[in-house]
Amino acid sequence: MENKTQKTTIPSVLRRHKGITILCLIAAITVAAAYIYTAPVQYETALTLQSHEKSQQTTINILQSGSKSAATEQLTSQSYLIKALSKEEPWVAYFVEKDFKITPANYESPFVATCKIDSKNFYEQRFEIALNSANDYTLITENHGLRRVKQGKIGEELYHNGVRLMVNLKTPQPYASAPRITNTRYFLDVYSPAAIASHFSANNIKATEENGVIELICQHPSPEIAVNAGNKIATYYLNPIQDNTSGKTSQTSSIEQKIEELGSQLQSKEAVIAAFKSANQITEIDNDAQKSLNILEEQQLQKSQLELQMASLDNMSNYLRKNRTGNNSLVEYGAINDPVFNEQIQQLNQKYQTAYDPNTTDPVIESLKNQIAERILNTRKRIAVQIEAVNKQIASSKSQLALIPGKAQSLEALERSILLDKKVYDLLVEKRAKAIVDGGFIATGSAVLKPAPAQPTPVTSNPWLIYSLAILAGSIVSFILGSLLDNLKSKRIHNREELDELSSIPFIGNIVMDRKDPLPLKESFNNLCTKLLMKSGVKTITITSTNQGEGKTFVATHLAQSYSSIDKKVLLIDLNQHNPEVAKIYDITPQHSMMDVLQGRVDIHDAVCLTSFPNLDILIAGEMPDGVNTLLASGKQEQMMNELKKHYDLIIIDTPESMNNIDAIPLMKVSDLTLYIAKAKSTRRESLLNAELIRKDYQIENMYFILNSITKPDTHTGKTGRGTYRKLDSSGNQKVKVDYVPAVLRKIALWFY
Numbered sequence: 001m002e003n004k005t006q007k008t009t010i011p012s013v014l015r016r017h018k019g020i021t022i023l024c025l026i027a028a029i030t031v032a033a034a035y036i037y038t039a040p041v042q043y044e045t046a047l048t049l050q051s052h053e054k055s056q057q058t059t060i061n062i063l064q065s066g067s068k069s070a071a072t073e074q075l076t077s078q079s080y081l082i083k084a085l086s087k088e089e090p091w092v093a094y095f096v097e098k099d100f101k102i103t104p105a106n107y108e109s110p111f112v113a114t115c116k117i118d119s120k121n122f123y124e125q126r127f128e129i130a131l132n133s134a135n136d137y138t139l140i141t142e143n144h145g146l147r148r149v150k151q152g153k154i155g156e157e158l159y160h161n162g163v164r165l166m167v168n169l170k171t172p173q174p175y176a177s178a179p180r181i182t183n184t185r186y187f188l189d190v191y192s193p194a195a196i197a198s199h200f201s202a203n204n205i206k207a208t209e210e211n212g213v214i215e216l217i218c219q220h221p222s223p224e225i226a227v228n229a230g231n232k233i234a235t236y237y238l239n240p241i242q243d244n245t246s247g248k249t250s251q252t253s254s255i256e257q258k259i260e261e262l263g264s265q266l267q268s269k270e271a272v273i274a275a276f277k278s279a280n281q282i283t284e285i286d287n288d289a290q291k292s293l294n295i296l297e298e299q300q301l302q303k304s305q306l307e308l309q310m311a312s313l314d315n316m317s318n319y320l321r322k323n324r325t326g327n328n329s330l331v332e333y334g335a336i337n338d339p340v341f342n343e344q345i346q347q348l349n350q351k352y353q354t355a356y357d358p359n360t361t362d363p364v365i366e367s368l369k370n371q372i373a374e375r376i377l378n379t380r381k382r383i384a385v386q387i388e389a390v391n392k393q394i395a396s397s398k399s400q401l402a403l404i405p406g407k408a409q410s411l412e413a414l415e416r417s418i419l420l421d422k423k424v425y426d427l428l429v430e431k432r433a434k435a436i437v438d439g440g441f442i443a444t445g446s447a448v449l450k451p452a453p454a455q456p457t458p459v460t461s462n463p464w465l466i467y468s469l470a471i472l473a474g475s476i477v478s479f480i481l482g483s484l485l486d487n488l489k490s491k492r493i494h495n496r497e498e499l500d501e502l503s504s505i506p507f508i509g510n511i512v513m514d515r516k517d518p519l520p521l522k523e524s525f526n527n528l529c530t531k532l533l534m535k536s537g538v539k540t541i542t543i544t545s546t547n548q549g550e551g552k553t554f555v556a557t558h559l560a561q562s563y564s565s566i567d568k569k570v571l572l573i574d575l576n577q578h579n580p581e582v583a584k585i586y587d588i589t590p591q592h593s594m595m596d597v598l599q600g601r602v603d604i605h606d607a608v609c610l611t612s613f614p615n616l617d618i619l620i621a622g623e624m625p626d627g628v629n630t631l632l633a634s635g636k637q638e639q640m641m642n643e644l645k646k647h648y649d650l651i652i653i654d655t656p657e658s659m660n661n662i663d664a665i666p667l668m669k670v671s672d673l674t675l676y677i678a679k680a681k682s683t684r685r686e687s688l689l690n691a692e693l694i695r696k697d698y699q700i701e702n703m704y705f706i707l708n709s710i711t712k713p714d715t716h717t718g719k720t721g722r723g724t725y726r727k728l729d730s731s732g733n734q735k736v737k738v739d740y741v742p743a744v745l746r747k748i749a750l751w752f753y
Helices: 010-016 018-038 054-062 070-075 078-085 193-201 223-238 247-280 285-321 339-354 363-438 463-490 496-502 519-533 552-564 594-598 628-633 637-647 664-670 685-697 731-750
Strands: 042-050 091-098 101-104 111-117 124-131 136-143 146-153 157-160 163-169 185-191 205-210 213-220 447-450 457-459 507-512 540-545 570-574 616-620 650-654 673-679 703-710
Touching (some): 010 463, 042 223, 070 213, 078 193, 111 124, 111 185, 124 163, 146 157, 185 193, 193 223, 213 223, 339 363, 496 703, 519 552, 552 616, 552 673, 673 685
Parallel strands (some): 540 650, 540 673
Antiparallel strands (some): 042 447, 042 457, 157 163
């Protein structure tokens, strides 16, 4: 049973759709095999260099195996490759295409070409050369989808697309194997030095260094270019600066230029450091920091003294406000640095000592107290201003002290940079002296330990990896297709179990379709007729469905034929005015219709048409202007149906789909039985809701589902069977078997007598 409970894991989906999985895997493996066959082969050449320079050897010994160094970074840079691979003539490679595969053809090519680049904008170009005869050839190029063809002469120069070509035939002609499928095509690839350098810098050159040994690997589709490029890069690495007339002068002048440039850089950096110290008032970082700390300590001490004076003023104010009962002149209230204030305090104490009655008010004492209070107020304001100024100075000192670490770090970075430049400067001066004494040029490498081999190694993609990726891709695609197919299947009806699960309308039968064998279809309608005969009182059957194309007319016609074949009178009424097909199926052109009967122009028996099937007649609706309402509103409806029931054992009514039309519903009400058609793998699950709503809203009884177009073998109950159907033997066949079997037995018995 296929339903929503199916597993969606990758193995379960692949097992459920084995056909799709096998096709996807075959397609993926085929594509992988085609890629392996047609993919261009890269040719790899390897060579080894030895470096003996002491200044580099110390650094190289620290390097781990396969790690990057300054030399390897330089060897793989595009600018370095352009200098190393530049030469006057362009780089040329020969290729041949046979049976959809392109391979190098430096020896197999029947011609040799000399090229010269005339345009500065030339980068690279592939030329196809087709030899027409011993004297001429055809030159074909393609640029941005445009194909250009030129005719050339053997041994004569031809200018095309920024390149001057001269093609000459080889003598004798080289041996070439004949292709099996396609014709042989010869190509000539021309590269500029910039194109070759760009190719190698795009991960086609690898350089590793270990203990002073540099391994250089170059890859290119042309084996000759791979070998030549590796040798030229090694030669340029060993001799980066070479002058045929004065190698010593050129060497020394280069060092002098570097020393001069580095000297100017040192001067500029020293000026930057001096300007930085001047702008930030730096002499020595440690001394400046200590000075700032001393100043901050003095400012904090000054603030503490001012706060003590402020506390003394507060105490004196409290003393003057109190009611005195005796002489308290001996009490200490703190030191205040004000001579006038101290003198007034002393006079007040003396007055207290000479006073006769301490409880009496002395005008002189009151006057002194007022003077002292005013003096206290003025002094407090002055000290508050001083405290505020000291706080600002403390904050400024702290901010300057906080900037010292940043200044120290910046200054340290500048000094570290200039120290490194000074060491390089001293090293260059030493090299210049060595070059002058030795009289030779400085080389970064001294020998080639292992030159590039004449026959480079072809490098192809790992076939097992490609096949594994292809199998993985095929599995993923098959899983996606299988999931989509499961999603589509989950939205449609496939068997009786799904009908029973989604709807309460009873099931009456399947219609099995087999294009190779008509027996299942005939057996399905025989089973349906049996079930109808078992239901007593069924004289009229209405056939409908939710959507168009689900097999209403197909079921109606075949059911009518099956029922008439058992000697029952059957009338098939075509009331599908939107798509009437019954008359076309039986190849009949009716003269009258049901509309003529309703209008009284003819009798009902004159409107009925005979068919080539015995006991089967048809009646068409005709053009009813108001549809089924024309039949319902007519007073002859009941009389006409009663008359038909007298002459026919079964009346089958074919109606339009019920989703968009209501014509079938009143006919379902007056019928004894309603067959609601659902098509397997076509009818959506939500379409069954329409049948449930019609049954509920219009209270229609005796409604049954028929599942049309089942492809799996089913039994009469709608369950999946073994795929076999019984055949009824005729009386003639039975007689032959009865006569034939004894004769055979008699012949066999003769062998035993």
